[in-house]
Amino acid sequence: MKQLKKESTQKSKSFFEGNSWYHRTKTLQEDGSVKYGKKGGFATSNEADKSYDKCEAEFKKAFRAYQLAHQVNTEVMLKDYLIYWFEDVFSQRVESTTRMVGAYAIYNLILPNLEYDIKLKYVNADYLDTLLVQVAKISASAGNKGREILNLALKEAVITRYIKTNPVTATKPYKREKPKIIVLSKERVKRLLKAASKSNWYLEILLGLFCGLRKGEIMGLKFSDFDFEKNTVYINRQIASDPKIKKGSGSKIDEYGLVEREPKTPNSFRTLRVPGIVMEELKKRRYLVERNKLKLGSQYSDKDYISCQENGKLHSMTALNNALTKLCSRNSLPHITVHGLRHMYATVLIEMEVPLVKISALLGHSSVHTTFEYYCDVMDENEHILAFMNNAFVPVETDEVA
Incomplete structure (x- = not known):
């Protein structure tokens, strides 16, 4: 013994x-x-x-x-409160991708720049302004994101009565970086589509350019979402990253996964008319998928996705953008992403003088204000944007928009 x-x-x-x-x-x-x-x-x-x-x-x-x-108005330090709020409050009510962004803001932007820690009840706007000046030096969007997460945390502190007022509201605001919108000319669009037609991503690129869909919405589409008689599609889900972060591990991601979720906003549930060129390509994709099902049998993962690997499983979240990058590079075109295709779709609608409220519905934005924020610069340009879509590029009737 x-x-x-x-x-x-x-x-x-x-x-x-x-x-x-x-x-x-x-x-x-x-x-x-x-x-x-x-x-x-x-x-x-x-x-x-x-x-x-x-x-x-x-x-x-x-x-x-x-x-x-x-306890109310405890002697808790700001750092301790932020960690507690993020791990035990915020993380319990948000999706994994939102938690990932929040983890980065807390553990990589805010906490490393706390030159000196103070009690939560003594935090004021001057203290936070000094902190955010340091945070903003990290990247163009760091100031805005740091201020946003601090506002959420200290707003909760007011609700739970640790502090009487939220000092973040009196701090200097940091502008959100506006997206850079690239609009290809008619000839360049033809070059892109010609190259894309010879790739495995032609259908996905058409859906971004002709329907203005987000990357996650394209990945989440199933054949059952399309009405082949009416030539419409119902957007009712998206595929999103599902990063796994163990509690207490800061912002370190243990593994990535993919998950089906509802669209980004309630307004993102919508029915869109699909141009003929897209429907024809969709029929070709359905034939290819059916052939793969017969070839692989029980080894085929049948989830009805229109955008998938040969075995039926989803592509990675970066696959489509990587394919677009290669297409643009090989054909001497400006670099464009799936979201860039969506921006081009919107700018064409603006050029066609489609009402802003209808553009907002087609894009599935949370409100018209979001649409205006993104595209006000485009609407104010003196030179018109070249119209390059054919007659199939017609927005859906109002009663078809969810």
Whole structure:
């Protein structure tokens, strides 16, 4: 039984009882009281000591969370509050991609630039302005994103009565970086589509250019979403990244996955008329998919996606943009992304003098204000944008827009 004896004479957190080593435990109850006990079954005192340290750390973390959740105007430090708010409040109610962005803002932008930590109740606009000046130096969008996440955190602090007012509202605003809109000329569009027609991504590129769909919406389309008689498509889902971040690991991503979700906003549920050229290409894709099903049999993952690998599984989130990058590079065209195709779709509608409210509905924006923010510069240009779509490029009737 030598393995059960004390390894050293130094003070231990464990004790020997019966046939094994034990250590004391503390468990925080829902009412804030502490329940004491013991945990045994360890072969050595070192094992028991390590278990004690782990249990003690967990108790302290739980106790800190309880204090923050139940005490008003505590002496909590800003850093501790931000970590608690992000891990135990914000992360519990948002999707994984939003959590990933929030994790980056907290752990990579804000916390590393806290030159000195202060109690939450003493945080004011001057303190936050000094912090955000440092944050804004990191990238063009860092100031805006840092201020946005601080506003969410301290707004919650007001609701839970840790502070009386939100100091972020009095800080200097940072402009959101406007998207750079590239509109190809008629000849360049022809060159792009000619090259794309020889690739495996022709249908996806047509859906971006002729229907203004987001990348995730294109990836989420299924053959059952199309009405082949009316030549329409119902947008009712998107594919999104599903990054896995373990709690307490900062912004480190353990693994990536893909997940089906509802569209970006309630207004993104919509029915669109699909140009004939797109429907013809869709029929070709359906034939290809059916051929792959017969070829692979039970090895084919049949989820009815129109954009998928040969085995039916989804492409990666970067695959379509990577394909577009290669097409543009090989054909001496300006670099354009799937979202760039969507911007081109919108600018053509503007040139055709389609009402802004209808453009907003076609794009699935949350509001007309969003559409105006993105495209006000385009609408104010003196020179008209070249119209390059044929008669098939006609916006859907109002009663067909969800």
